[in-house]
Amino acid sequence: MKKFEEKTIQTEQIYNGKVIHLQVDEVTLPNGKTSKREIIKHQGAVAVIPITQDNKIVFVEQYRKPLEKSIVEIPAGKLEPGEIPEVTAIRELEEETGYTTNELKFVTSFYTSPGFADEIMHIYMSDKLKPMEKKAALDDDEFIEILELTLDEAEKYMKENRIHDAKTNYAILYLKTLEMM
Incomplete structure (x- = not known):
């Protein structure tokens, strides 16, 4: 396991654009609780x-x-x-x-x-x-x-x-x- 790893439970694609893609991930935190992460994906x-x-x-x-x-x-x-x-x-x-x-x-x-x-x-x-x-x-x-x-x-x-x-x-x-x- 990676230190402080947040495991993805589910991903919701919000927007797929020309420059960025936006997704919301529901994650399990290291303490067992869950949270949401808004993530922008970019090709670099x-x-x-x-x-x-x-x-x-x-x-x-x-x-x-x-x-x-x-x-x-x-x-x-x-x-x-x-x-x-x-x-x-x-x-x-x-x-x-x-x-x-x-x-x-x-x-x-x-x-x-x-x-x-x-x-x-x-x-x-x-x-x-x-x-x-x-x-x-x-x-x-x-x-x-x-x-x-x-x-x-x-x-x-x-x-x-x-x-x-x-x-x-x-x-x-x-x-x-x-x-x-």
């Missing part, structure tokens, strides 16, 4: 920390409806079924920034919100960017602006809450640790 996502030749980080600014505001983020996107994260990373880099690369370095993976979702985020980095001759097309419902910022500028954006999501904050702190080594 990938983000890239793109660094230009002049040592700037490439970001995208886009409107995030759940937040009702625009924020500045590193390029990212969801994994397609059966797709390996490196393929997603390059696709999202090309679609969102107009850069490509032949060299990705795996940085880390983490669960974004383990209290209610199983989404795993894979982070890659590349400082070997090449501008694409012909920019890849964005998804039909994507509207973004590209920004290239120094690490100091990115930290300023964090303080101003213009950069305000976990993956991008992680990326900046990660680059800051590399700077200190």
